[in-house]
Amino acid sequence: MSVPTHSLPLRCWAEIDLAALERNLRLIRASLPAHMRYVAVVKADAYGHGLHHVAARLMHGGADLFAVANVGEAAALRELGPGWPILLLSPLLPEEDRFLADYDLSATVSSADEVQRLDAAGRAAGRKISVHLKIDTGMGRLGVWHEEAPQLHASIAAAPYLQLAGVFTHFASPDEDAAFTAQQRQRFLAALDRCPGLRPAxxxxxxxxxxGIETMPxxxxxxxxxxxxxxxGILPHQHSLLAQVQTEPVFSFRTRVGLVKRLPAGSTVSYGRTRTLTRPTTIAVLCGGYADGIPRAASNRAQVLIHGRRCPVLGRVTMDQTIVDVTDVPAVACGDEVVLVGRQDGAEITITEFSRNADTIPWETLCSVTKRVPRIYRTSLGV
Ligand SMILES: Cc1ncc(COP(=O)(O)O)c(C=O)c1O
Known part of the structure; x- marks a missing residue:
């Protein structure tokens, strides 16, 4: 007999607060000059939050353009309806060019080869393809090198089946290097000035x-x-000026206690025996491991919340289980809720802390929460 998955209890899950997401969008908008349009970056399944739910809520909140990584993500987003402008941030493979017209997408253009290919794709489809010209001002990834931007702009302007819809660059270190960010901005603005006929407005x-927002002139x-x-609701770095915007976390990551037991002093915990107990210890074995997105690098370092108290991870995180010390937390029992990232009884573990304890960054943590982890959506009605 198979068990219907919808009737099974949650073992390890992510909660996504869509009402907080929409409040964040409105707060960010309100903190920007009124004419500033909002490009919602929803690649990688909306940073692991779930593309459809997130994009639908951001559409409702008034996002002007959606940016995704590739054609597969764009096709999934297009299912929500026609008309929403979608920008592909990554380069296309030649076999993907035809989908630009099929799904009504804008492409990022960095090279003369792409101009030629996309113009041909537009001709084949009998319609203009929308493109954003990307200028490399020092990121060293996509984009035409800023000194060569005027030539590429001219070839886009001359391509009968291309329609220039945007022009952009990407900063390499906006959180760490204000001087280089300012230089990138200057290079970008200088490149635009050297493109005859380009009308930024x-x-x-x-x-x-x-x-980058906090370095905006x-x-x-x-x-x-x-x-x-x-x-x-996550700040790009610890001392970010954007803390004034007071966004709220949208994501929390939770699991439950599967087993509680006592181990004697001197015994070791988990694979590789990397942790020797120095006192008689009550351990809780949690129903989540690296197959859920708890990084192995968090072994012996991260903390979790149980009954609002911090409990350190003991030994190595394993595929399906993580072991924590609950000696100092009374009455922990099988089934109790555990917070990996989020709030519980007035205590909080931020995604920034969780990521730091795994030698990574919030972007990667969010993208690493696996398919096994159900996303539970909360709205303002608590549904
Ligand atoms: C080209 C580009 N623009 C914008 C973003 C959004 O950056 P953030 O998540 O720091 O706001 C990304 C993220 O990786 C990106 O690659």
Whole structure:
């Protein structure tokens, strides 16, 4: 007999607060100049939060453009309806070019080869393909090198089946290197000045991601921001000025206690015997491991919340279980809820702390929560 999965209790799950997401979007918008358009970065399944739920809520909140990584993500987003502008941030493979017209997408263009290919795709489809010209001002990844941008802009302008909809760049270190970010901005603006006929007011002109926003100058031709992390209520770095915006966390990560038991002093815990107990210890074995997205690097380092108290991880995180010390927490029992990231009884473990304890960053933590973990959506009605 198979058990219907909807009737099974949750063992390890993520809670996504969609009402907080929408409040965040509105707060971010309100903190920006009124003309600034909002590009919602929802690649990688909306940073692991779930593309459909997140994008639908951001559409409702008034996002102007959605940015995804690839055609597969764009096709999934297009299922929500026609008309929403979608920008592909990654380069296309030649076999993917035809989907731009099929799904009504904008492509990122970095090279003369792409101009030629996408113009041909537009001709084959009998319609213009929308493109954003990307300028490499020092990221060293996508984009035409800023000194060569005028030539590429001219070839886009001359391509009968391309329609320039935007122009953008991407910062390499907006959270760490203000001087280099300012240099990237100058290179970008200088490149735009050298493109004859380019009319910024008619295009999406964007550079800033979450961390970039706080380095944004007053008057400038920038008229859009690309927001990923911040809309999920996570600051791009610890001392971010964006803390004033007071966004709320959207994501929390929870599991439950599967077993509680006592071990004597001197015994060791988990694979590789990396932890020797120095006192008689009550351990709780949690119903989540690295197959759920609790990084192995968190072994012997992370903490979790049980009954609102911090409990340290003991020994190595394993595929399906993680072991924590609950000696100092009274009455822990099988089935109790455990917070890996989030709040419980007035205590909190932020995703930034959780990520630091696993030598990683919040972006990677969110993308590492696996398919086995159900996403439970909360709305303002608590449903
Ligand atoms: C090109 C581009 N723009 C914007 C973003 C959003 O960045 P953040 O999540 O820091 O806001 C990303 C994220 O990786 C990106 O690759």
């Amino acid at each position: 008619e295009l999406f002109v964007h550079a800033d991601n979450s961390a 007053g008057a400038s031709p920038f008229n859009a921001v690309r927001v990923g992390l911040l809309q999920f």
